[in-house]
Amino acid sequence: ARNDHNEQAGSQLRISFEFFPPKSEEMEGQLWATVDELSRWNPDFVSVTYGAGGTTRAPTLSTVRRLISETTLPTASHLTCVGATKDEVRHVVDEFRAVGVRHFVALRGDPQGGMGTAYQPHPGGFANAAELVAGLREMGDFEISVSAYPEKHPESRDDAADIDMLKRKVDAGAHRALTQFFFDNDIFERYLERVRAAGITIPIVPGIMPIQNLTQLKRFASMCGSSVPSFLDDRFSGLEDQPQARAEVAAEVAAEQIEDLVRRGIGDFHLYTMNRTPLVNATLANVGLKPSVQAVAGAAA
Numbered sequence: 001a002r003n004d005h006n007e008q009a010g011s012q013l014r015i016s017f018e019f020f021p022p023k024s025e026e027m028e029g030q031l032w033a034t035v036d037e038l039s040r041w042n043p044d045f046v047s048v049t050y051g052a053g054g055t056t057r058a059p060t061l062s063t064v065r066r067l068i069s070e071t072t073l074p075t076a077s078h079l080t081c082v083g084a085t086k087d088e089v090r091h092v093v094d095e096f097r098a099v100g101v102r103h104f105v106a107l108r109g110d111p112q113g114g115m116g117t118a119y120q121p122h123p124g125g126f127a128n129a130a131e132l133v134a135g136l137r138e139m140g141d142f143e144i145s146v147s148a149y150p151e152k153h154p155e156s157r158d159d160a161a162d163i164d165m166l167k168r169k170v171d172a173g174a175h176r177a178l179t180q181f182f183f184d185n186d187i188f189e190r191y192l193e194r195v196r197a198a199g200i201t202i203p204i205v206p207g208i209m210p211i212q213n214l215t216q217l218k219r220f221a222s223m224c225g226s227s228v229p230s231f232l233d234d235r236f237s238g239l240e241d242q243p244q245a246r247a248e249v250a251a252e253v254a255a256e257q258i259e260d261l262v263r264r265g266i267g268d269f270h271l272y273t274m275n276r277t278p279l280v281n282a283t284l285a286n287v288g289l290k291p292s293v294q295a296v297a298g299a300a301a
């Protein structure tokens with residue numbers, strides 16, 4: 001079976017948007033303008049990433065608080081277990097619950113020394129995302145999303161170990177997985193077959209990354225374990241000094257990826273917005289999605 005239970009066509013696609021908490025006043029303005037403009041696509045939910053180290057929960061908390069109080073967008077908060085005891089994580093969960101969060105994207109998080117260094121679970125903390133999911137389930141009736149890695153997580157020994165961790169997260173109570181970004185749909189389809197063969201039945205929602213800048217993307221992708229197929233070099237070649245043409249190609253590439261996945265039976269998509277509007281708008285317009293006339297959010301700063 002594939003993602004049959006969420007298979008839908010054309011304008012029936014279900015989408016979610018990922019944002020990150022702004023780090024400056026200027027970025028704050030950009031985020032809220034983006035939220036306001038993208039809300040017309042009626043996302044199923046939006047999510048806000050959670051910084052590393054546990055100490056940076058404040059920007060995530062204030063961002064989700066504002067999303068919940070000033071918009072009607074269903075809002076999920078990412079949450080990690082990096083550098084925190086179980087009690088500290090539970091305290092954070094209570095804070096988020098108090099502002100109205102009912103949906104968490106539960107993650108282990110990256111090592112505090114940055115990607116590439118070894119992950120050290122906090123001695124009194126949740127050791128991985130599966131334990132965090134179980135901890136959340138003990139605390140309440142939350143909706144829980146988790147990560148999935150079509151090209152395996154860089155730390156995973158092999159594909160089997162990677163899917164085993166996904167299985168543990170599902171057994172602990174996860175409702176949906178959002179994938180790391182990828183550009184080769186054949187890789188995703190083979191991954192989905194292995195996931196289904198492992199008895200995992202929750203929706204596996206492809207993470208779509210519109211390409212703002214191919215050079216920067218390659219650097220980031222190599223750290224995440226995502227491959228960047230050579231057809232992308234061809235598509236962007238010669239456009240280094242032409243931002244407008246590059247944006248058009250990026251929106252075409254992302255739309256083609258979504259359309260091809262739809263043909264393969266996928267109906268849900270998680271878009272990495274990078275807190276920017278134009279590429280996401282152009283991509284969804286290319287796909288033929290119809291925005292609602294009236295924005296559902298009144299979030300403009």
Ligand code: FAD
Pocket residue numbers: 048049050051052078079080105106107108109110111119128129130146147148153155156157161162163165166178179180181207
């Ligand atoms: P897990 O699911 O616990 O593990 C991922 C894989 O790594 C597993 O398959 C497992 O095989 C392997 N693994 C885990 N621990 C070990 C170990 N000790 N030894 C060997 N293998 C191991 N990061 C943030 O900081 N904030 C965010 O908001 C955030 N949002 C994300 C959203 C999505 C959709 C995705 C895909 C990733 C996100 N990340 C975020 C990145 C994520 O925190 C990192 O990829 C992190 O390294 C792993 O977290 P996880 O929850 O995927 O880990």
